[in-house]
Amino acid sequence: MTRTVQRRLVNGVPMPGWPMRIFKGLVLLVFCAAVIVPFVGVISTSVAPNKQINESGGLVLFPDSVNFNAYKSLFAGGVVTQALFVSVFVTVVGTLLSLTVSCLLAYALARPGFSAGRPILLVVLFSMLFSPGIIPTYLVVKGAGLLDSIWALIVPTMVSAFNVIVLRAFFMNLPNEITESARIDGAGELKTFAYIVMPLSKAVLSVIGLFYAVAYWNAFFSALLYLNDSKLWPLQLVLRTYVINDTQLGSAELGTELLPPQASIQMAILVISIVPILLVYPFLQRHFAKGVLTGAVKG
């Protein structure tokens, strides 16, 4: 007599047997561990005692004791704190300005009957295909009097051609009837843009805003070139010097045993630079997926 096994259906598909479920669970566990273990290692090393870090050769998973010397060192002297303020300012103000300018440009380019639209669009596309290069850009920034100014971190990168194209594609796909009805009700272009188009564009604004914000948050090279006063350096450039120099913090000729080892400092840096994005990302994630799809399928 044969015995039939009734399997529970999940979404119309029979649920796999225990061995397969355990196997799948193990595979998922391995993948999770691959992500989590380094992350735990980063946090643990940043708070582990110096002796343990040296004896383990650099990376600690389970610290014998916890101390915050690396964080204290980073924030001592105010360099990292100051840089954090600069980065927040550049990211917030830069993103707002970029969104404003990009939306205005993209909306104009999306409007039918705008005679200069095509030549301006070609200029925008040209900047996407051909980068001006470091030195000409430096000369323009210098000529504009932006050297050693915090605006040098915002103005040169304020408009991204890619983002403008995505926004334009979105605006072009808004039903004409909506804007026409606004016009019939007496709204001008600006009013239509502000009160009709913008509220309909929250998803794309979120994703483009995130693109801009991440770009501003991560930017370091323009600060390296345009800012001589290290007081104006953003967080990423300051943290990068800790990581790139790969030397101990102490001066070789002087020496001191007071500062934490380089591994501990580097891991603390990673934590500091990741946390702000980790805090923002979950709130924007659903818009992010939707916005990316918007740009991908329309246009």
Place this chain on the structure above:
Amino acid sequence: MPVSRRTFLGGGLAAAAVAVTGTPLLAGCASDKKNSAAVNAAVKLPTYQKYGAIKPDLPGNDAVLDAFLKYPANPVKAITDKPGDGQPISFITNIPGAIPPAADNNQFWQAVNERLGSELQISMASNDEYPDKLATRIAGGDLPDIINIPPTTVQIPGLLKAKAMDLTEQLSGDGVLKYPFLANIPTVYWKGCVFNGAIYGVPVPRGMSRTTLPLYRADLLAAKGIKDPAPKNFEEFLALAQEMTAAKENKWAWTKPPLPYIRQMIGLPNQWKEEGGKFTSFYEAEGSSEALEAGRKMVEAGVVNPDTFSAKASARKQWFNGGIASFDIDSFVAWNQYYADNTAGDAFSVNMLDVPGFDGGQGKPWMGSALNNVTAFSKDSKHSVETLLKIANWMAAPFGTEEYLFRKYGLEGRHYTLNGTDPTPTKTGVVETGIGLQYISDSALALYWAGKPDVPQRQHAIQEKIADRLVYDASYGLYSETLSKDGARLTKQMTDLENEIMSGNKPVSDWAPAVKNWLSSGGEKIRGELQQAFTATSGK
């Protein structure tokens, strides 16, 4: 300032030059015929006059550095007048460590400004990013008053001729005596500052302090009953490494394969050797394959930490400090740094191995590279050349002076505390003093470690042991256009192959064809240019 069509196109052309040649700029200037070796050799170098007010506990000589067992009591205040002219002075430099607090939040920097009598505005970049920053500033026509020019900067003669002040009149011969601490820099270091038949910069000397030999954890070796190790040949050296390896306990003798040391055992040239006017690179010299084979053998024998090929320098230092490795190959500067980073307690003790011959006898240690950088003064600077030289002179005040104590350690109480006469840096001191002053100018390193007189004693002893056998780089002071333009690329190819061979991914037999390729793609040309320069200067 408006961007004119000319400036914009100039910038564009400079950018194109970078893209095409990898050369930032001034290619046109670099072809200047006046940078011939004969013309450079005719320049009368600054007179060396040792500053006599400070007596070292263990005196050095041309090669060996002066050693001090403690910081001299009542340090001499050697410079009474403020060197600055009251106007801000700008300076661009790399910095080797973390970014220090900006001037308005840095009491050391403020005190420097006060003592100089001029505000020092420092534009900084990390070591890796400095070449990009410097190249952009040069191309943008935006150079500060004082410029740190690393020896690896491409086409230095053209750059200096176009952008820097000629200092020959002020520094040549006895002219330098007006700046006693610049005169305290031995003549050999000035050789690297001569281009286009003129002195174009002030040296930041290194030499012996950069000589690189095996450092070992004397405390770990002593625990195994090994005192004052002195292997007599490579076999004994390998046996010593095997004795210090316990793979199961995660203990390895070496942080990385000590290839430069093996090359010194074999007697290979220090970069370039000159014999009867013919130059030979250490890549092609007889015995180079043997050195690689010996290095590979060490890796195969399991005496090198297996993570070495993926580890960064800081990780290797942690292995040494943490006792995971007993040997590291590094300089006298690193020796001090190990004491700074020590977490092993008072027992921690470091010493350095002498170089035996590969098959017995004595090996040939390599003298460290002469210069860290050349410091040039911008032609467009509004400051007088005398002011800028006075600043450099102040920065070169040697160990034992009050100026040195301030420059390296800062202000007593805030940046260091005195233990007897020895300054012990505070955490604030280490963070605030790292503003890169040592790259404006510097005195030769003094062997010293606060509170541990045995450290300079050991350092001085090993330097005296190797001094007579030091091998110098024959190419120092000779300019090769190809080396300047393509040296970094060519060297990288060979270093990559060395690593491949060491890790066992490629056989040693790949070395000979790679050397042939190196010669045909630039090595031979470099040799020719160096030989030509040498011939033009020989006897001068």
